[in-house]
Amino acid sequence: MFDTLSDRLTGVFDRLRGRGALNEQDVREAMREVRVALLEADVALPVARDFIAAVTEKAVGQNVLRSVTPGQQVVKIVNDELVAMLGGEGAAPLNLDVRPPAVIMMVGLQGSGKTTTTAKLGKLIKEKHGKKALMASLDVNRPAAQEQLAVLGEQVSVATLPIVQGQQPVDIARRALESAKLQAVDVLLLDTAGRLHVDEALMAEMKAVAAVATPAEVLLVVDSLTGQDAVNVAQSFSDEVPLTGVVLTRMDGDARGGAALSMRAVTGKPIKFAGTGEKLDAIEAFSPDRVAGRILGMGDVVSLVEKAAESIKEEEAEALAKRMMAGKFDMNDLRTQLRQMQNMGGLGMLAGMLPGMKKAKQAMAQSGMDDKVLVHMDAIIGSMTPKERARPELMNAKRKKRVAAGSGTEVQDVNKLLKMHQEMGRAMKQIRKMGGLKGLGQLFA
Numbered sequence: 001m002f003d004t005l006s007d008r009l010t011g012v013f014d015r016l017r018g019r020g021a022l023n024e025q026d027v028r029e030a031m032r033e034v035r036v037a038l039l040e041a042d043v044a045l046p047v048a049r050d051f052i053a054a055v056t057e058k059a060v061g062q063n064v065l066r067s068v069t070p071g072q073q074v075v076k077i078v079n080d081e082l083v084a085m086l087g088g089e090g091a092a093p094l095n096l097d098v099r100p101p102a103v104i105m106m107v108g109l110q111g112s113g114k115t116t117t118t119a120k121l122g123k124l125i126k127e128k129h130g131k132k133a134l135m136a137s138l139d140v141n142r143p144a145a146q147e148q149l150a151v152l153g154e155q156v157s158v159a160t161l162p163i164v165q166g167q168q169p170v171d172i173a174r175r176a177l178e179s180a181k182l183q184a185v186d187v188l189l190l191d192t193a194g195r196l197h198v199d200e201a202l203m204a205e206m207k208a209v210a211a212v213a214t215p216a217e218v219l220l221v222v223d224s225l226t227g228q229d230a231v232n233v234a235q236s237f238s239d240e241v242p243l244t245g246v247v248l249t250r251m252d253g254d255a256r257g258g259a260a261l262s263m264r265a266v267t268g269k270p271i272k273f274a275g276t277g278e279k280l281d282a283i284e285a286f287s288p289d290r291v292a293g294r295i296l297g298m299g300d301v302v303s304l305v306e307k308a309a310e311s312i313k314e315e316e317a318e319a320l321a322k323r324m325m326a327g328k329f330d331m332n333d334l335r336t337q338l339r340q341m342q343n344m345g346g347l348g349m350l351a352g353m354l355p356g357m358k359k360a361k362q363a364m365a366q367s368g369m370d371d372k373v374l375v376h377m378d379a380i381i382g383s384m385t386p387k388e389r390a391r392p393e394l395m396n397a398k399r400k401k402r403v404a405a406g407s408g409t410e411v412q413d414v415n416k417l418l419k420m421h422q423e424m425g426r427a428m429k430q431i432r433k434m435g436g437l438k439g440l441g442q443l444f445a
């Protein structure tokens with residue numbers, strides 16, 4: 001996500017930060033580079049221009065340049081402006097606080113990821129909000145569109161409205177509403193038809209459906225990879241239907257970020273969610289402050305901690321925390337953690353989220369290290385005896401050789417793992433000193 005843009009900006013800011021003193025000229029030069037980076041990322045020109053003007057004014061105008069850490073302060077100003085450009089702090093929540101069923105109408109062009117996103121949201125609403133959901137496809141144009149939603153519904157265990165061949169969109173919407181009321185459904189998701197382009201017939205259909213369904217949310221699904229086109233599509237839709245928010249899909253493959261960065265400023269609509277993959281749990285609430293942090297290479301510790309909390313079973317986490325607090329952390333615990341890392345999407349996933357990890361990831365790629373390493377480490381621990389796992393300090397040369405042979409690795413791999421375990425033990429002591437998880441942020445800062 002945002003890799004190209006992020007690399008460019010981190011380069012500019014590393015140079016700024018590295019200097020003790022800055023003058024106005026330095027700031028203006030850096031801002032010129034930032035402007036080019038934004039335009040190359042396909043950010044709308046007026047948005048880039050306003051952004052640079054705001055940052056330059058703040059950075060040059062105040063006492064920033066005379067401060068002890070001018071570079072840091074400029075980066076802080078950039079961060080704050082970026083957050084504002086993305087829509088202000090925190091994620092824009094779904095409005096489900098209406099008399100049930102709360103209707104979410106999904107609109108967008110064909111191929112934008114609308115049906116997939118409908119199923120992802122259905123799953124999220126059921127699992128995270130704990131609400132009863134029903135999904136209905138109103139797409140009678142594309143062959144098998146309704147069947148596609150039924151199949152996805154089964155995969156995420158969310159009910160879909162039975163298909164009645166030949167029924168028209170507005171009638172399907174009416175039937176879906178009735179059915180939702182009868183079944184005491186909290187949230188009804190309507191997946192509307194797409195087209196290849198924005199056209200009058202499509203807009204007329206959207207308006208007719210909206211008039212019947214009186215949606216609490218009208219979410220536009222757009223493909224972030226289409227850059228400025230995504231923003232233009234949003235503008236066209238928002239002129240015709242009362243959009244309440246945008247879902248940007250394929251953010252996983254978006255190295256540039258132009259759509260994400262311009263959407264709010266151009267359309268005035270908040271990005272509420274980001275699609276981050278083809279799997280049906282690959283959706284995230286879009287949080288401007290976190291996204292800005294990711295773009296500026298400052299990492300995204302909050303997302304990471306949340307991700308960890310999700311993939312770690314509660315009892316497991318509690319047991320682990322207790323042992324950590326007691327200063328005990330043996331090979332069994334390390335193994336549990338390695339498996340959790342695998343569940344979280346491996347090293348690649350972690351790399352984008354932790355500050356400084358980008359460089360580590362490059363180094364790892366150069367030395368041929370990848371997610372297989374996690375599997376190897378697991379195998380090494382598997383070849384240790386229970387006694388060795390509980391007391392890794394027992395590992396002498398002879399034992400290391402046996403374990404390496406047993407796990408199909410080299411002694412040096414065993415050494416690396418033991419070293420990592422020691423280092424993690426030390427890091428945990430530090431976290432404990434800083435007051436548990438709250439201190440985690442400081443450790444990474």
Ligand code: GDP
Pocket residue numbers: 108109110111112113114115116117194248249250251252253274275276277278282
């Ligand atoms: P629709 O025509 O708008 O309903 O589009 P679909 O929901 O059928 O999606 C089209 C394709 O995009 C499918 O292959 C999806 O798996 C894929 N897709 C949807 N959202 C994402 C996403 O966030 N990331 C990635 N990588 N693929 C996605």
